Amino acid sequence: MNTNRKSKGMLDWKAVIGILISIAALWWAFHDIHFAEVLAEVRLADPFWFIAAVFFATAVFALRAWRWKTLLDPIQPGTGFRSRFAATTIGFMGNNLLPARIGEFARAFALSRMERVSVVGSFGSLVVERLFDAILIFSLLFISAALPGFPTGWMDDPTLALIVRSAVTLVAVLIPLAFLLVFAPVRAVRIFEQLARVLPAKVRRPIIDALEAFLSGLGALRSPRLLVIATFQSTVLWLFNALGFWAAFKAFDIPIGFGGALFLQSVVALFVSVPSGPGFFGLFEGAARVVLTGLFGIVEQKSVAYAISFHLGGFIPVTLIGLYYAWRLGLSLADVERSEERVETAVEAAPPPPADGGEDDV
Numbered sequence: 433m434n435t436n437r438k439s440k441g442m443l444d445w446k447a448v449i450g451i452l453i454s455i456a457a458l459w460w461a462f463h464d465i466h467f468a469e470v471l472a473e474v475r476l477a478d479p480f481w482f483i484a485a486v487f488f489a490t491a492v493f494a495l496r497a498w499r500w501k502t503l504l505d506p507i508q509p510g511t512g513f514r515s516r517f518a519a520t521t522i523g524f525m526g527n528n529l530l531p532a533r534i535g536e537f538a539r540a541f542a543l544s545r546m547e548r549v550s551v552v553g554s555f556g557s558l559v560v561e562r563l564f565d566a567i568l569i570f571s572l573l574f575i576s577a578a579l580p581g582f583p584t585g586w587m588d589d590p591t592l593a594l595i596v597r598s599a600v601t602l603v604a605v606l607i608p609l610a611f612l613l614v615f616a617p618v619r620a621v622r623i624f625e626q627l628a629r630v631l632p633a634k635v636r637r638p639i640i641d642a643l644e645a646f647l648s649g650l651g652a653l654r655s656p657r658l659l660v661i662a663t664f665q666s667t668v669l670w671l672f673n674a675l676g677f678w679a680a681f682k683a684f685d686i687p688i689g690f691g692g693a694l695f696l697q698s699v700v701a702l703f704v705s706v707p708s709g710p711g712f713f714g715l716f717e718g719a720a721r722v723v724l725t726g727l728f729g730i731v732e733q734k735s736v737a738y739a740i741s742f743h744l745g746g747f748i749p750v751t752l753i754g755l756y757y758a759w760r761l762g763l764s765l766a767d768v769e770r771s772e773e774r775v776e777t778a779v780e781a782a783p784p785p786p787a788d789g790g791e792d793d794v
Contacts, residue, residue: 495669
């Protein structure tokens, strides 16, 4: 444990890189747009369908809390839904208002304040959650592209081709790494620590911390029953989330079916997975423009009106709910910002967890 660790400034190197990427993405998404025409498209939107889109985009956080129980049960059975929902909204509020995805750490820290779950175990379950999300997003991307009526030659678009190749590479690395961590966890982390010595300390430490925390969340991957349940819940979650994208299509009179909503959802998720500023502004709008205009031929003004409106429609409710639960828990935004340091310190101080039934048992 590094007892001399200094408190991190809000604008560390990760935050600066993310903000620069968001600025570049915002310029690209809006550089040739006439905002009077965008505003006209917003005014024409169907309020009923838009409210439905916002409902789906907000209710999905309840599904995240539902799935989280499955991932937490091997660590701490019987966690309360309200605690999980509150921590989830606090985490996404943190991602919306603070840089460098601080909300991922805030979510783990907040749950440990409400339930008898260690910070390390809570964070480890979220690393496992991200693995499920990555696999589902990647799978739905290709399933949606294979549906009848989907535009042919979509891989000819250089931006989409780059996204897909990056996603393939990511999943090709994540799945073998997950199996290695499941069946030889402690040894796998030790090997990776040796390989990662070539990276700068500021880059290497968060990666190692995430892998070590992952060991504490392995229970759901080791149990066939929990693995099946978590996979089913992840599928329900992402299909439900896509309903929000589809309802927003209806609101803006965009003639694209549910398969297109699945595809756009996956591309947006892949765009916002890269470093960005608070709220993923620019990346969300850029992804929508690439898919709606570049692939489906929707006019730029309508694509941008859709992206801005639906992004804000999903942004505002969860941010307000998260702020409410943070206030109820006595957490200020400064506390949320410092949660990264607290989680990292807890992970570094924790002893390696036992590897049940494997060669790395300790």
